[in-house]
Amino acid sequence: MADNSTAYFYTTKHTEKTGIGAIIREHKGQGKKILRLAAGALRKTYKGALLGPMWALIKPSFTLFIMWFAFAVGLRGSGSVNGYPRFYFMLTGYIPWFYINEAIVQGARSIRQNSQYVTKLSFPMSNIMTFTNLASLIVNVGLTLIMYVILVIKGCCPSVYNLQFFFYCPMMFIFFWVLTWTTAPMAAFSKDFENLISSVMTGMFWLSGIVWDTASVKNEAIRISLYFNPINYFINGYRRTFLYGQPMIAEDNYIETIIMFAELFVLMLIGSHYYRKLRRLIPDVL
Amino acid sequence: MSEEIISDDMPNADNSDNAGRGQGSPPAAVPADMSGKNADNVKPAAPPDPDDDGITGEDFPEPDYNAPPAVVFEDVHKSYYLYSSDKARFKAMFTNNRGVKQHPALNGVSFTIYPGESVGFIGRNGAGKSTILKMITGVSFPTGGDVTVRGKVAAMLELTAGFSPEMTGRENIRMKATLLGLSEDEIEGIMDDIIDFAELDEYIDQPVRTYSSGMKMRLGFAININIKPEILVIDEALSVGDARFRKKCRRSIRGLIRTGVTVLFVSHSVDALTTTCNRAIYLKEGKVEFDGSVVDALELYNKDVEEIRRRRREKREAKKKKAQERLEKLKQKKIKDKG
Numbered sequence: 202m203a204d205n206s207t208a209y210f211y212t213t214k215h216t217e218k219t220g221i222g223a224i225i226r227e228h229k230g231q232g233k234k235i236l237r238l239a240a241g242a243l244r245k246t247y248k249g250a251l252l253g254p255m256w257a258l259i260k261p262s263f264t265l266f267i268m269w270f271a272f273a274v275g276l277r278g279s280g281s282v283n284g285y286p287r288f289y290f291m292l293t294g295y296i297p298w299f300y301i302n303e304a305i306v307q308g309a310r311s312i313r314q315n316s317q318y319v320t321k322l323s324f325p326m327s328n329i330m331t332f333t334n335l336a337s338l339i340v341n342v343g344l345t346l347i348m349y350v351i352l353v354i355k356g357c358c359p360s361v362y363n364l365q366f367f368f369y370c371p372m373m374f375i376f377f378w379v380l381t382w383t384t385a386p387m388a389a390f391s392k393d394f395e396n397l398i399s400s401v402m403t404g405m406f407w408l409s410g411i412v413w414d415t416a417s418v419k420n421e422a423i424r425i426s427l428y429f430n431p432i433n434y435f436i437n438g439y440r441r442t443f444l445y446g447q448p449m450i451a452e453d454n455y456i457e458t459i460i461m462f463a464e465l466f467v468l469m470l471i472g473s474h475y476y477r478k479l480r481r482l483i484p485d486v487l
Numbered sequence: 488m489s490e491e492i493i494s495d496d497m498p499n500a501d502n503s504d505n506a507g508r509g510q511g512s513p514p515a516a517v518p519a520d521m522s523g524k525n526a527d528n529v530k531p532a533a534p535p536d537p538d539d540d541g542i543t544g545e546d547f548p549e550p551d552y553n554a555p556p557a558v559v560f561e562d563v564h565k566s567y568y569l570y571s572s573d574k575a576r577f578k579a580m581f582t583n584n585r586g587v588k589q590h591p592a593l594n595g596v597s598f599t600i601y602p603g604e605s606v607g608f609i610g611r612n613g614a615g616k617s618t619i620l621k622m623i624t625g626v627s628f629p630t631g632g633d634v635t636v637r638g639k640v641a642a643m644l645e646l647t648a649g650f651s652p653e654m655t656g657r658e659n660i661r662m663k664a665t666l667l668g669l670s671e672d673e674i675e676g677i678m679d680d681i682i683d684f685a686e687l688d689e690y691i692d693q694p695v696r697t698y699s700s701g702m703k704m705r706l707g708f709a710i711n712i713n714i715k716p717e718i719l720v721i722d723e724a725l726s727v728g729d730a731r732f733r734k735k736c737r738r739s740i741r742g743l744i745r746t747g748v749t750v751l752f753v754s755h756s757v758d759a760l761t762t763t764c765n766r767a768i769y770l771k772e773g774k775v776e777f778d779g780s781v782v783d784a785l786e787l788y789n790k791d792v793e794e795i796r797r798r799r800r801e802k803r804e805a806k807k808k809k810a811q812e813r814l815e816k817l818k819q820k821k822i823k824d825k826g
Contacts, residue, residue, distance in 0.1 A: 209668070209717065211625050212635040237665055244658075317649050322568050322666055323625025323640070391577040479580070481628035484574070484621075485567055 211323070220382065220473030223480065235328055257340040261299050262347060265292065285444055289357060294411040296348045297369075297439045300341035301377060301425045301432055302402055304334050308381035314391035316487045319389075326480055330381040338374050345370070349393050352443055365442040365449045373435045376465055382472025386479035389487060390454035400460030409433055416453075425456075434461045499592055515759060537570060550603035550765070556599040557637050557718055557749040565593040565618055565773075579614035592618045594773040595632070602638070602717070605750035607760040607781060610770035610789050616753045619770070620644060620720050638717030639668070639747065646707030652696035656706055659695055663710055677713045684739070685701055685709035686732070706734060712739050718749045 228235075243254045252259065273288040282290040307314075311333035318324040345366070352358040358483040388395035409415075410434040416437070418424040427433055434457050441454075450458065507569050566589040570576040579587055593615045600606055600743035608616045624642040648667060660681055664674040680757050682691050684707045695703065720738070744750055744763070754760055760767060760781055767784035769777040777787050 209639040210635075210637050212633065213629060214633045214635065234665055234668075238662075241654075241658075241662055245653055251504075318666070320626060321645050322649055322667060387580060390580055391573065393573070393577050475580075482568070482584075484627050487571075 204256065216219070219470060220475070220477035220480075223477060224327040224382065224473075227327045228331065231325065231328055235332045238328070238332040239339060242332060242336040243339065253258065256341050258347070261295075261344055264405070265295065265347075268292070268295070283417075283445070285357075289293055289352065289355065289444060290414070291412055292348055292351065293444045294351065294436045295438045296341070296344050297373060298406065298409070298411050298434050299344060300373065301435065302342070302406070303337035304377035305380065305384070305400055306402055307333055307337060308377065309384040309388040309395055311381065312385045312483065313392075313395065313487065316389075319407075320484050320487050326386075327382070327476065329386070330378065330385050334374065334378045334381065334424075342370070349443070350399045355448075358443060360446045362446045364439070368449060369435060369438040369442060373438075376431060376435070376468075378429050379457055379465060379472055382476045383468065386475055386483060389483050390479055404432075405432060410436055428457045429464075431461050431464055434458070505651070506573045517659070550601050551747075552601050554602045555637055556635075557604075558598075558751070559635040560596050560598050560619070560622075560631040560632070561634075563596045563619075563622065563629045564591070565615075565622070565627070565632060566591045566630050581650060583699055592773055593629070596770075596775055597632075598656055598748060598768060598778055600751070602749050603747045604766055605744060605752060605764045607764035607769060608751065608753045608769040608770060608786075609755065609760070609784060610776075611792070614770040615628045615773045616770055620722060620751065620753060623718070636718065638713065640718045640720060641667075641711040641714055641716030643708070643719070643721040645710055646711065647700075647703045650695050650707070651701060653694055655694055656685075656691040656698070657682075659706070660710055664714060669714060677715075680708075681709045681713045684735075685715060701729075708736055711737055712736070712743065716743070716748060718751065719743060720751045722753045760785065 243257060247254045247256045268291060269288055272291065273286065281287060308330055311329050312319060312326065315329050315333075318329055319326055349358060349363075384394070384398060388398065409430055410427070415424070415427045415433050419426065434454075435459070438449060438452070441449060489650065568579070568584055569588045569590050570579060571588070574589065592613075596615065596619065600699065608619065610616050610768070618627060620642070621644075622629060623636055624640055624644065625636070649663050660678060661674055665675070669677075685691075685702075685708070687702060687706060690698065690702065695706075698706070723738070740750075750763065752760070752763055764781050766779065767777075767781040768775055769784045769788050771791070777784050
């Protein structure tokens with residue numbers, strides 16, 4: 202028995218002083234497990250359907266098709282944005298939005314939805330947020346591929362700037378994952394918080410630059426205040442990468458980048474605080 | 488169900504699972520047939536089970552007191568917050584639970600359990616048994632003090648926990664074993680054993696939502712027993728499936744004990760305790776009242792239970808007496824009125 206007693210060792214002693222420390226410890230050596238749980242979460246959602254997890258791709262693709270039909274066929278006169286047809290402009294905004302929306306809404310619900318992992322099993326709680334977000338990310342990478350194929354066919358891509366995807370995509374994952382450190386425990390603790398988030402997210406779609414260009418807002422004060430919406434940073438980042446062909450660090454987005462990183466830092470602090478505070482209380486209230 | 492069932496064997500509290508395979512379980516209590524462990528110091532010896540497989544507790548290995556302890560509780564306190572409303576709960580997120588009423592469940596519990604020991608926890612409802620088991624399985628956290636657990640824990644607490652109804656039995660086995668920390672190879676290695684043990688046959692590739700509750704229980708039990716735990720946590724009713732399957736479960740648990748696992752056992756059954764455990768911890772109002780031999784613990788527990796019963800009886804009698812007196816008074820009054 203002693204031979205592998207180190208593999209299964211659990212103590213409440215010497216717990217980390219910070220939530221970040223706890224989260225890092227909870228993720229050590231769990232990579233494979235998290236990946237499998239993410240795949241399992243996808244399978245679980247679409248189980249019982251013939252096409253299975255393919256639905257995760259089909260559903261948004263259908264939305265995109267409708268959009269294309271409406272803007273490229275129906276409203277031909279919907280004009281262009283920054284010299285690009287509105288459909289491409291929206292496509293490059295919609296794809297990251299799909300992920301952001303999923304990550305925020307599902308991420309906040311994750312603990313409550315997987316409550317059996319918290320109340321019935323000894324399971325590192327922060328992993329729940331990770332695998333939920335990862336499942337959304339897997340779907341989104343598939344969607345990005347579809348988008349890329351469309352853009353290549355239409356001649357907007359490829360370009361060297363497409364490689365910026367490998368910065369924006371992981372960064373987007375990290376940002377909204379860190380956000381769930383706060384939202385998921387809070388939503389698990391109080392259902393009001395969960396409802397608040399879903400309500401806010403419906404409005405966020407129109408407040409963020411998905412169908413319109415944030416850079417072309419005339420009022421200076423409003424334009425600058427839009428920098429504080431991190432969703433805009435990532436959506437514009439995707440456009441720089443796939444549509445405009447602009448570098449990710451340029452004079453016109455210094456401020457935006459700095460604000461995003463500052464926000465990420467603040468979120469880390471808040472999330473760390475709330476995760477540590479609520480981690481031990483949640484099994485008792487769920 | 489507190490002291491009333493002290494002499495019942497294996498109270499079938501959640502025995503809703505007989506639907507599974509139609510045989511149904513006889514209402515008569517099934518004696519725990521793990522006889523012989525402490526046979527020399529128990530007065531009412533367990534009746535011999537006609538279907539006993541011949542395995543007795545005598546060959547259970549001696550606990551290893553020199554090894555690092557399997558479970559250590561150091562002055563563990565636990566109190567639950569009682570929120571008066573959803574509003575209070577929402578507020579508590581920002582006020583650090585200030586002013587929220589608390590319910591103390593454990594008030595400084597300390598004990599050490601060594602590998603190979605089988606420890607029974609006894610106590611009335613609300614004494615903190617379940618809270619302790621939850622802490623050992625790593626689900627609940629102490630408010631104060633520390634808990635240390637060495638070894639793979641299998642919890643026979645909520646057997647059906649963590650199943651996803653849409654996935655098949657096989658996928659669920661894989662999922663649950665992953666959650667319990669097993670590797671891919673290990674899972675493949677025990678997969679057939681689990682399916683065999685659960686007796687699910689062709690149902691194993693059907694979604695779990697089509698299972699009866701008995702089938703789910705059997706699957707849950709089969710997983711927990713086959714992951715080769717080092718610490719086995721069992722809560723009270725082992726009423727899984729019909730009588731035959733229950734016996735199979737007990738046999739496999741005994742088999743595990745013989746390999747030297749640590750067993751933590753919550754039960755009110757004298758039989759099960761005396762035959763399985765070599766140590767008992769009696770909990771009273773969130774404190775360790777007694778820690779030692781099973782017989783002494785049971786004696787103390789029974790004494791306390793008797794005391795409570797006596798007090799209750801006295802109360803009842805006092806009430807009766809009062810009513811009688813009142814009746815007498817009324818009668819006298821009636822007589823007076825007539826006269």
